[in-house]
Amino acid sequence: MEQPRASIEATDQEAYDRKIASETNSIEEFTQEGVIKAEKARAVWGLRGSIALWIGVGLSSFMYTLDNGTNYQWGSYATTQFNNYPAYAAIQCASSILLALGKPLFAKIMDSLGRAEAYCFSLFFYLLGYIIAAASPDITALGAGLVIWVIGFSGLQIANQIIIADFTTLRWRGLVQSLTSAWYFILFWANGKITQQLVAPGGPGWRWGYGIYALCYIPALGPIILTLLWGQYRAKKLGLVEQPRAAAQRRSRLSGAWKWIQESDLIGLFWLGASITLIFLPLVLAGGSYATLSWQSPTIPAMMVIGGAVALPIFIYWELKRALFPIIPFRLLKNRTVLAACLISFFDFISFYLTYAQLYGFVAATTNWSLSDITYYTNCQSLCLTFFALLWGAVAIVLKFRYKWTLTAALCVRLIGIGLMFYAREHNSTAALVMTQVIQGAGGGVAAIASQVGSQGAVPHQDVAVATAVVLLSAELGNVVGSAAAGAIWRSALPEQLTNALADVGFTNTTYITMQVGNPLLAQTSFPDLSDPIREAIHSGYSSTMRLMLIPAIVLSVIPIIASVFMRDFHLVDLQNVVEAKDLQGNKVAGGDLETIESGKV
Known part of the structure; x- marks a missing residue:
């Protein structure tokens, strides 16, 4: 006899409730101090505290965006002045690895010590790194300063992401995370002007740039640090955070340090x-x-x-x-949503950098655009990423929709943008070149914010920092792999492709070919007429090389689409996450009721 449908649904719901209760109780038992501090601070600081917090997030994200757009140019100029520009490659190698490793490091600091303490560590590395760089007498000291700086840079990036996850519900999180990048609309233009004025003859010089930024980071991070510390202090005063027992206070510094080592792993x-x-x-x-x-x-x-x-x-x-407190808890590896988000980030970044890492050189050699036009073009995708992420976040607030279908659709749009590059690489059409970046930016912006919100919403608050770190770490590793693959293909294939293409039109000057490989802009001055057979052959050589990078890029971009299908779907409702069904103060509001959460009625 067939069991009634209502009975089956009730049985499934009871089983789900028991599973949620078991997992949540187990997680709550080991909830770390930093997570508890964040929940209790949110419960006590009221409207003024919230305003102060978001002002702090805005200031810190402004400084982060400004720094991100100028640091590389200053480093290039500084190493040139030291007559050792090749050494900058070694500095960037070390920085790329530390940028990835900083994500789990600061996630553990935020969980084991606290959110404010992590910002303090980030500020310390910023100041120390920039002071050393500003006062550097040689390339070694400059490299040491920039390597220390990147630790603070990585820490600030993930700290802002985690703070936003702490103090916004799923409904608002996408918009707020996108707003931290909105400064780019202003600074993508201003960054170039700042760098130009700083290093111009008679200008203050790159040392002053590092020194000024070191000073600027204090008021930029000060408000958010003070707001978080005040919230934590008030929560302790009101008894919301458990005070250490007398025995714990008498514990030796050595055992206390060992406890922190264990919790930080x-x-x-x-x-x-x-x-x-x-x-x-x-x-x-x-x-x-x-x-x-x-x-x-x-x-x-x-x-x-x-x-x-x-x-x-x-x-x-x-x-x-x-x-005891692993960097990547096994329960996260069993969480299909987090695992899928990691796969999306990793392979999407590989695909992105295969198409983007050498885009500047390709456009410089195949068009007659000015340097400023090329710079604007290479920034076009980043602008679209920011705009469409903001648009998605705003729509999510109004509709509270299920996020998964938008993620899958966005990744498909991104795939179309990469496919369009096969056409654009062979033509000098400005519209085609620009549309490739606009379409990829539209898909990439929505995909990035949707996968981040989805992975954060599918874990309890205790795991938000670690889950965020793992997803960002996957993205950084994808950056490393994609950039390395693009660089290897470009250096090995471009000389051969140029030689073959130019030989077809009777041009065999190997010295020029070597110079062209090293300086893509040389084609604009040597053969300015785009219809010149030699210029067309140069275009053909660059186009053939770009094709070798587009093929793996378009194949790998299919993997994120498949991975997105396996993510857990839920409505973006007014909850911190859908596992514990808690509000931002840590109070249960839905009792783990899956039907209520996934229907969007919370």
């Missing part, structure tokens, strides 16, 4: 850092845009074997068997 961070460095640094050293070694060097396979066969297994063993 510093041993796990070490092995994660060793694994990532040994596996991915060779890709940067041999294949990236800043390559300093060749693939034939014995150092490359040796590092990758040690990383993959020694460091990575040790890291996995430690995380599964020994770590």
Whole structure:
């Protein structure tokens, strides 16, 4: 006899409720101090505290965007003044790895110590790095300063993301996260002017730039640090945060330090850092845009074997068997939404950098655009990313829709944009070139914000920081792999493709070909007429090389679409997450009722 449908639904709901209760109770038992501080601070500071917090987020994101748009140019100019520009490649290699490793490091600091404390660490690395860089007497000191700076830079990026996740509901989170990037609409133009004025003859110079930024970061991060500290202090005064017992207060500093090491999982961070460095640094050293070694060097396979066969297994063993508060909890690896978001970020970034890493050189050689026009063009996709992410966030507030279908659709749009590049690479049509970036930006902007909100909403508050770090770490590693692959293809294929294309029109000047590979703009001055057979041959060589990067890019861009199908779907409602069904103060408001949450009635 068939069981009544209502009975089946009730049984399924009861099973789900028991599962949620079991997982939530287990997680709440081990909720770390930083998470508790954030929830209780939100409960006590009221309207003025909230206003102060969002002012702090706005100031810090402004400084982050300004810094991000100028630091690279200053470093390039500084190393040139030291007559050692090739050394900048080594600095960028180290920075790319530390940029990735900073994500889990600061996530653990935010969970084990607190949100305000993590901002303090970020500010410390910013100030120390820029002071060293500003006072650097040689390239070694400059490199040390910039490497220290990137730790603070990485920390501020993830800290802002986690604070937004702490203090916004799923309904508002997409818009607020997008607003932190809205400064780009102003600064993408201003950054170039600032750099130009700073390093111009008679200008203040790059040292003053680093020094001024060091001073600017204090008022930029000060408001958010003070607001968070005040909220934590008031929550303790009101008894919302448990005070340490007398026995705990008498605990030795050594045991207290060991407890912090365990909660931060510093041993796990070490092995994660060793694994990532040994596996991915060779890709940067041999294949990236800043390559300093060749693939034939014995150092490359040796590092990758040690990383993959020694460091990575040790890291996995430690995380599964020994770590009390692992960097990547096993429950996250079982969470299909987080795992899918990581796959989306990793492969989407590989695909993106395969099409973008050498875009500047391609456009410079195949068009007669000015330097400023090329710069605006290469920024076009970033502007569209920001605009469409803002649009998606605003619509989410009004409609409270299910996010998953928008994510899948956005990734399909992005795939279309990459496919359009096959046409645009062979033609000098400005409209076609621009549309490739607009379409990719539209899809990429929605996909980035939707996958981030989806992964944060599918985990309890205790895991938000770690889940965010894992997704951002996946993106950074995709950046490393994509840039390395693009650099390797460009350097190995472009000379051959140019030689073959120019030989077809009777041009065999190998010296010029070598110069053209090193300076894409040379074609504009040497052969300004786009209809010149030699210029057309140059275009053909660059187009053939770009095709070699577009093929893997379009294939890999299918993987995020498939991964998005496996993400858990839910309405973007007024909850911190859909696992615990809690509000921003940590109070249950839906009792874990899946039907209520997923219907959008919360």
